[in-house]
Amino acid sequence: MAYSFERPESFTGALLTPVQMAQADALAGDTARLMEAAGRAIARSIMRRCKKVPVLVLAGPGNNGGDGRVAARYLAWEGWPVRVRDFRTADPAEVARAGLVVDAIFGAGLSRDLDEHTISLLRAAKNLVAVDVPSGLDGASGQVRGFAPQAAFTVTFVRKKPGHLLFPGRALCGEVLLRDIGMPVSIIGRVGPDIWENSPSLFTLPPRDTGGHKYTSGEVTILSGTLPGAARLAAMAARRAGAGMVSLAAADASPLPEAGIILRHDPLDRLLEDPRRLHWVVGPGLGVAAAGVALARLLQTPGLAILADADALTACAGTPKKLRGVCVITPHEGEFTRLFGTIGPDKIAAARRAAALTGAVTVLKGPDTVIAAPEGTAVINANAPPWLATGGTGDVLSGLIAALLTRGMAPFPAACAGVWLHGAAAQEAGPGMLAEDLPSILGHITQG
Ligand SMILES: NC(=O)C1=CN([C@@H]2O[C@H](COP(=O)(O)OP(=O)(O)OC[C@H]3O[C@@H](n4cnc5c(N)ncnc54)[C@H](OP(=O)(O)O)[C@@H]3O)[C@@H](O)[C@H]2O)[C@@H](O)CC1
Ligand SMILES: Nc1ncnc2c1ncn2[C@@H]1O[C@H](COP(=O)(O)OP(=O)(O)O)[C@@H](O)[C@H]1O
Ligand SMILES: [K+]
Structure with a gap:
């Protein structure tokens, strides 16, 4: 591939x-x-x-x-x-x-x-x-x-x-x-x-398609709900990381996002009629109940690449098999524990178990993020600075990985690349950064 x-x-x-x-x-x-x-x-x-x-x-x-x-x-x-x-x-x-x-x-x-x-x-x-x-x-x-x-x-x-x-x-x-x-x-x-330290030698970023148009660069749709700022952070990251089109799908009239993000109020069923709409981010700031309903609906549609984060993970607490069919999950420790039980002393074994159970590439976040593929390969990330531990950076990571998927990367390298670039962007931003500082940096470090 x-x-x-x-x-x-x-x-x-x-x-x-x-x-x-x-x-x-x-x-x-x-x-x-x-x-x-x-x-x-x-x-x-x-x-x-x-x-x-x-x-x-x-x-x-x-x-x-x-x-x-x-x-x-x-x-x-x-x-x-x-x-x-x-x-x-x-x-x-x-x-x-x-x-x-x-x-x-x-x-x-x-x-x-x-x-x-x-x-x-x-x-x-x-x-x-x-x-x-x-x-x-x-x-x-x-x-x-x-x-x-x-x-x-x-x-x-x-x-x-x-x-x-x-x-x-x-x-x-x-x-x-x-x-x-x-x-x-x-x-x-x-x-x-079968365990690796994350680094750019593990992946190649796809080059920009010189003859392409916005849809050939891929479209990402991000569901927006009770905390719309979270979905907007994911959207900003996805746009900077090279997705051709990024839409926010909001059931209610939410605050107007920045110019360049398309806001859609259509019901999910209508949005799913568009065959180009293949890449989805479900969870950041969506609300647990809405995330559960939306995730189930998306999973009924074959051929989608779904990244489930935040509320979509909490919606599946205790029933992780509901995530089967999802492409990438990005739990932090709390979300992971709600889904799969305690991490225990072996973080790699825990991430591998979760990946095998759900079939999804599992990004178990933290200062030592572990990325596990369903077949067992695991990667440990060590470039994330401590100032990344601020609200909203996880939303940025979701949008970033979704953009890399839409640019044609397979789920496991997309997750490795996303986590690496996220850490690199935070290093460049330096201490005192905000989550909203990351997307503009991603703009120049995510090009192939
Ligand atoms: N691999 C390579 O290529 C190379 C590796 N090299 C070096 O080898 C090291 C690994 O060597 P190693 O296997 O001899 O292990 P090491 O820790 O020295 O000793 C184990 C002994 O300790 C004992 N023991 C264990 N726990 C204990 C406890 N709590 N309290 C008391 N005893 C305890 C254990 O006893 P047992 O559990 O069997 O009863 C056993 O007798 C590696 O760290 C590196 O420095 C280099 O030399 C060059 C090439
Ligand atoms: N101490 C730390 N050092 C480095 N990176 C961290 C640390 N704590 C958290 N992170 C990273 O910051 C991000 C936080 O994501 P998350 O917990 O989902 O928060 P939020 O959803 O509020 O953005 C993750 O990418 C995680 O790996
Ligand atoms: K020692």
């Missing part, structure tokens, strides 16, 4: 779960060489970024500890004062005295919660660099198992793990430095990554 999801051949941006990482390790079969490279990379990162202070390496029982011991050897060669302590016998008082603690206790595949002694060691560290992950962090989910320390930075190898991007893990890692230690790309391919 044109403008489909693109998996980079180099597997750049692939995320490996701890299980996949162990598989890669087993396939590579030369742990000693990889560990040597990992330890050297840790030492180099420390020497480049930290001033020379007494270093204490806390070493665990597995390969994470091995990496730390190799790093200590390289640091010592370079004349750094460094000691290595087995985590079982290390003393919190000694940890507290160290200028820099290298946390090489456990890696991303922690199998159970940390015990009290390990927690007391990690709590005592004042300045800590983590090997692979801060010990206690679950690399698959970004959740904390008992305790995990705050790292100044984290050095990881081969590919990032989901826990580096999902909160609270992302915050605890500090900056994540990804280092190549010579793992062959063919081995990464063999373990078959």
Whole structure:
């Protein structure tokens, strides 16, 4: 399919779960060489970024500890004062005295919660660099198992793990430095990554059709209701993101939108008679009851691409199968919970479950938005700045994704591209932005 999801051949941006990482390790079969490279990379990162202070390496029982011991050897060669302590016998008082603690206790595949002694060691560290992950962090989910320390930075190898991007893990890692230690790309391919960090290498924006007219650029219809500002924000975003025609469909006489948006008061059945009207946004500011009725009506019409958000999701609370036939859903945590139950500790698994159940590409929004396809591929987004957490930005995202659909992108890449461009626009807008600042920026970053 044109403008489909693109998996980079180099597997750049692939995320490996701890299980996949162990598989890669087993396939590579030369742990000693990889560990040597990992330890050297840790030492180099420390020497480049930290001033020379007494270093204490806390070493665990597995390969994470091995990496730390190799790093200590390289640091010592370079004349750094460094000691290595087995985590079982290390003393919190000694940890507290160290200028820099290298946390090489456990890696991303922690199998159970940390015990009290390990927690007391990690709590005592004042300045800590983590090997692979801060010990206690679950690399698959970004959740904390008992305790995990705050790292100044984290050095990881081969590919990032989901826990580096999902909160609270992302915050605890500090900056994540990804280092190549010579793992062959063919081995990464063999373990078959199915989770990716969102980036423009995963999608191609369709070019403008130079010979086209407004209808060939696609038409988006946005239902407007009790809070018409929400639908207008979606409409502004859809227009800037390249939809040829954008209509607001409002049952009541609502405030006049800006020039350029077509306001339709016709009943839904009349609007559906127009065969060009294929792309719909249902939910933002529509009112729950009206959204439920409209969604059901749209779903009776074959061939439509429907994006369901906000009130359309709430209208299906507890009965997510009512969303079957919808193309993309964009729930925030509250809407998701009303639909599918609690997210639980594994945000990727939750998004995948929702996508499989509804058949819709699921955009589970938040600071670490997860996009899941019904067949299971998942993408984690990490470019959204915190000032995006203001009312109305979700409406902008809905209009943006709908415009990308109408320009010919398949639902999954359209959702990935929409979430990425939304974050990029917010970064460009800067702190203090309003949702209504985003569309004009989208105008210049969404062209193919
Ligand atoms: N993959 C790669 O390509 C490369 C990976 N590399 C490095 O390998 C690291 C992964 O290595 P790893 O598999 O040995 O895991 P790691 O965390 O060091 O130790 C597991 C041990 O800890 C134990 N244990 C677990 N939880 C526990 C708890 N709460 N409390 C107490 N014990 C606990 C567990 O015991 P078990 O649960 O089996 O009883 C087991 O004995 C990775 O982070 C990276 O640094 C590099 O060397 C180069 C190439
Ligand atoms: N802390 C945060 N950091 C970055 N992005 C965030 C954060 N919180 C929310 N977002 C993003 O802001 C948008 C908010 O959407 P939503 O919750 O639907 O609000 P609204 O409907 O009021 O616009 C989503 O795209 C979400 O991913
Ligand atoms: K660690």
